[in-house]
Amino acid sequence: MSDQPAALPDEGSGRPAARPTPVIRPRPTVDETRATKAILIGTAVAFLALFVVLPLIAVFAEAFRRGVDHYLESFADPDTQAAIRLTLTVAAIAVPLNLVFGICAAWAIAKFEFPGKSLLTTLIDLPFSVSPVVSGLVFVLLFGAQGYFGKWLAAHDLQIVFAVPGIVLATVFVTFPFVARELIPLMQEQGTAEEEAALTLGASGLRTFLTVTLPNTKWALLYGVLLCNARAMGEFGAVSVVSGHVRGLTNTMPLHVEILYNEYNFVAAFAVASLLAGLALVTLLAKSVLEWRYGDALGRTRLY
Amino acid sequence: MTATASASPRAAAAPWRFRQPSALPGFGLTFGFAVTWLSLIVLIPLAALVMRASGLGLDGIWRITSSPRVLAALQTSFGLSLAAAAVNAVFGLLVAWVLTRYEFPGRRLLDAVVDLPFALPTAVAGIALAAIYAPNGWIGGLVAPLGIQIAFTPLGIFIALVFVGLPFVVRTVQPVLADFDREIEEASATLGATRRQTIVRVVLPALLPAVLTGFALAFGRAVGEYGSVIFIAGNLPFKSEIAPLLIVIQLEEFNYAGATAIATVMLAISFLLLLAINLLQAFSRRRFGHV
Amino acid sequence: MLLRPIAVRSTPARPAVHCAAAPAAARLAALLVLGVGLICGLPAAARAQAVTLVNVSYDPTRELYRAVNDAFAKEWQAKTGQKVTIRTSHGGSGRQARSVIDGLDADVVTLALAGDIDAIARESKRLPADWQTRLPNNSSPYTSTIVLLVRKGNPKGIKDWDDLAKPGVQVITPNPKTSGGARWNYLAAWAFELDRSGGDAGKAKALVAAIFRNVPVLDTGARGSTTTFVQRGLGDVLVAWENEAFLAKQEFGADRFDIVYPSLSIVAEPPVALVDQVVDKRGTRAVAQAYLAFLYGPAAQRLIASHFYRPFRPEHAAPEDLARFGKTRLVTIDGVFGGWAKAQAEHFADGAVFDQIYQAGAQGR
Numbered sequence: 001m002s003d004q005p006a007a008l009p010d011e012g013s014g015r016p017a018a019r020p021t022p023v024i025r026p027r028p029t030v031d032e033t034r035a036t037k038a039i040l041i042g043t044a045v046a047f048l049a050l051f052v053v054l055p056l057i058a059v060f061a062e063a064f065r066r067g068v069d070h071y072l073e074s075f076a077d078p079d080t081q082a083a084i085r086l087t088l089t090v091a092a093i094a095v096p097l098n099l100v101f102g103i104c105a106a107w108a109i110a111k112f113e114f115p116g117k118s119l120l121t122t123l124i125d126l127p128f129s130v131s132p133v134v135s136g137l138v139f140v141l142l143f144g145a146q147g148y149f150g151k152w153l154a155a156h157d158l159q160i161v162f163a164v165p166g167i168v169l170a171t172v173f174v175t176f177p178f179v180a181r182e183l184i185p186l187m188q189e190q191g192t193a194e195e196e197a198a199l200t201l202g203a204s205g206l207r208t209f210l211t212v213t214l215p216n217t218k219w220a221l222l223y224g225v226l227l228c229n230a231r232a233m234g235e236f237g238a239v240s241v242v243s244g245h246v247r248g249l250t251n252t253m254p255l256h257v258e259i260l261y262n263e264y265n266f267v268a269a270f271a272v273a274s275l276l277a278g279l280a281l282v283t284l285l286a287k288s289v290l291e292w293r294y295g296d297a298l299g300r301t302r303l304y
Numbered sequence: 305m306t307a308t309a310s311a312s313p314r315a316a317a318a319p320w321r322f323r324q325p326s327a328l329p330g331f332g333l334t335f336g337f338a339v340t341w342l343s344l345i346v347l348i349p350l351a352a353l354v355m356r357a358s359g360l361g362l363d364g365i366w367r368i369t370s371s372p373r374v375l376a377a378l379q380t381s382f383g384l385s386l387a388a389a390a391v392n393a394v395f396g397l398l399v400a401w402v403l404t405r406y407e408f409p410g411r412r413l414l415d416a417v418v419d420l421p422f423a424l425p426t427a428v429a430g431i432a433l434a435a436i437y438a439p440n441g442w443i444g445g446l447v448a449p450l451g452i453q454i455a456f457t458p459l460g461i462f463i464a465l466v467f468v469g470l471p472f473v474v475r476t477v478q479p480v481l482a483d484f485d486r487e488i489e490e491a492s493a494t495l496g497a498t499r500r501q502t503i504v505r506v507v508l509p510a511l512l513p514a515v516l517t518g519f520a521l522a523f524g525r526a527v528g529e530y531g532s533v534i535f536i537a538g539n540l541p542f543k544s545e546i547a548p549l550l551i552v553i554q555l556e557e558f559n560y561a562g563a564t565a566i567a568t569v570m571l572a573i574s575f576l577l578l579l580a581i582n583l584l585q586a587f588s589r590r591r592f593g594h595v
Numbered sequence: 596m597l598l599r600p601i602a603v604r605s606t607p608a609r610p611a612v613h614c615a616a617a618p619a620a621a622r623l624a625a626l627l628v629l630g631v632g633l634i635c636g637l638p639a640a641a642r643a644q645a646v647t648l649v650n651v652s653y654d655p656t657r658e659l660y661r662a663v664n665d666a667f668a669k670e671w672q673a674k675t676g677q678k679v680t681i682r683t684s685h686g687g688s689g690r691q692a693r694s695v696i697d698g699l700d701a702d703v704v705t706l707a708l709a710g711d712i713d714a715i716a717r718e719s720k721r722l723p724a725d726w727q728t729r730l731p732n733n734s735s736p737y738t739s740t741i742v743l744l745v746r747k748g749n750p751k752g753i754k755d756w757d758d759l760a761k762p763g764v765q766v767i768t769p770n771p772k773t774s775g776g777a778r779w780n781y782l783a784a785w786a787f788e789l790d791r792s793g794g795d796a797g798k799a800k801a802l803v804a805a806i807f808r809n810v811p812v813l814d815t816g817a818r819g820s821t822t823t824f825v826q827r828g829l830g831d832v833l834v835a836w837e838n839e840a841f842l843a844k845q846e847f848g849a850d851r852f853d854i855v856y857p858s859l860s861i862v863a864e865p866p867v868a869l870v871d872q873v874v875d876k877r878g879t880r881a882v883a884q885a886y887l888a889f890l891y892g893p894a895a896q897r898l899i900a901s902h903f904y905r906p907f908r909p910e911h912a913a914p915e916d917l918a919r920f921g922k923t924r925l926v927t928i929d930g931v932f933g934g935w936a937k938a939q940a941e942h943f944a945d946g947a948v949f950d951q952i953y954q955a956g957a958q959g960r
Binding site (some may be wrong): 105148276 | 322337399406408414422431443466474499528547548549
Binding site for chain 3 (some may be wrong): 062116140143144145146147150153154156162163244246247248249259261262263264266289
């Protein structure tokens, strides 16, 4: 720790300063002392380590507590495999649906002017702020046996809640805004000039979209899909309400984690959890790479 | 919705139209699809909830939500969410400051780590936190001899809520701080302000809208949080029972009216929060030209 | 959010532009159809394969039904050549009943108490109201009772129900509103005090209230409570199913816990039932009936005893399994409480005794 007096400018950080020339007057203090900096950095690192990194480490530590063999054995259970398959299936349906929606919504909102636009944007954001439990509940109220469409569904032998369609619906609901929110700010920033140029040069609307808009937004799109996918595979609350928890049929990975945890099978619970944590890490890694390399090509104002 | 997606913009004297003229195609299709899909997936289901609740009447909802247990759960949820969001506002600001202002080894890693609570499934976070803070866990075991219990108490809920809300303040403050003109700080210092005065009177006020937005987002997320909390909460009525859990319990007790009433109250609150966030951002945009 | 006004420059539109949207529309439509088709097609595809039975059960039967399902699948295949897969779902008994009422297609339900299956019959009419008379022993192929699991050496000296009400004793039990086992726990304590005081319901209520004041954690299912007590190390005593207590001892080491039999406990009857509407819709009545009958047969009865449940027909069980059960005076729900319907209305309905106890307790907290 240095005990530099506060009045002295701190070299080596902040803006690239000119070489120290004879100082007549101390430069304005626009930086903290080294000690302050060290304390601030230390606090931030400690805070993140305690609240974020430690839980992540705990997942892997518990998963490998009884060795790699035990860890791998956890995945031999057919119910676990079924849960993994179901989670992949649900994500494979939910993510493309929200992708198509996100592109359409972004195109309409970012490239055109119409009244009620901010209301529409707010409504798209709504699923973010709704409690996952409420997201699940609404589908039970609609499609449950006692719900509005319950009688009709039963008469036609269709099952939605406590079956895969209900899980898909709940997942689509909670991941609804992800792609749209990545695209809208970016496409607004980019404006419509390039598309108009393409159209003037004779390109068709679809071609314009594919050759102009899509390349301009591909990284934001990828980023949105990544987040959407991570959330789709990891959703717990909403899916828990509509799932029915039948192993091998309606059990997704996060629900299976809970079940294994409740069966004293902690190694297996954390093993499945470690897959989900691995997915989260891959998502973060991809996101970081995208941001470092294509920072400009991502929407600047993004709030999840 | 307008089907005249390719109306000529030259018709200057045209009567009022829904959409401003544009050369780009596809408005009718994309707008129609987006609105339809939004209605099917989000609006109609939420409307079903409101319809169910309207069957109860305002006084019915009031009677249910003002019962001691529901009030206690709402109090727990909102009180702890406020506390967690406040902690996140302070530490989020600090983390954002460190990440944008200082260069140090591992900064990018730290930056990436901030998003982890968002990417990690809540159930995974829940069992991990329970494993750490239980009386025989890594940290729970350390503080247990001091008579402090974390897991299965409101303190445990608080920790889970800090975890899930952590990225919001950091990510709202970061871009604002990066855009902040340092010459203003220099001017302030030149005029004789100490570093502390500069920060308190010049920098923080400019960051305030962003911090508040992040606070509101973290708060909204925490109020609705379920997965990570139930593993660590203890779920004791009047003490460590959160409102979303109470909705689930009411459902499990066949009490649809109860579940619907609490859910409606929470929906209304999340809508108000969303509105507040939008207003904050609009204000911040007008005032500072950025979010 | 995050909208910025954008300047839309208008350039003369080309007439051809609009039509270009058509292929995109077709593609979109195709995608939508594909998505909807996938959504609707999945459950049907899952059902089309070999016979699958769905058994919706309560919390502590996870291990029991894993063993029973394997045995039944083998027997059924040997007998009929048909492959049967039994899927199970576990959770608090009340919550499981709710799922079935809301449309979870269970071929059979095996819940913690008759009241929850009554609720299914009443609310959804998916099985007849007289379901409990269709199988022997009130449709209960196994019974259990409620015991106290304490930490090794019983440091708090817990011997009977009234010890749970003492200050400084932390009691772990699930929530009677969602868990069947918790309702048995509650009723056993109530029956004890009723018996001791010569029928004074006021005293019984006071004792149960005092016990619940000592509860630091109220999980939604029996298994959650066991985890809290055993794995998380919380509390001095776990009020639990006998089978759950034995299982916890077996899983986590007999050197860590002791089982205490209170002087009086209750016969807990977890009944099983066919859900007529579901088996008729899915065409699984024969195999579902055989599955329930199998539970009463020698092979299953033996498994039942080895999983620490008290078999309906002990003659089929291994004597050493039966020898493990402790002796205590047992009362029945019909004898003391006049059956489940009455007990449910008096104690566990909204605003009934349990709610009163809890709300009174809230003021004291």
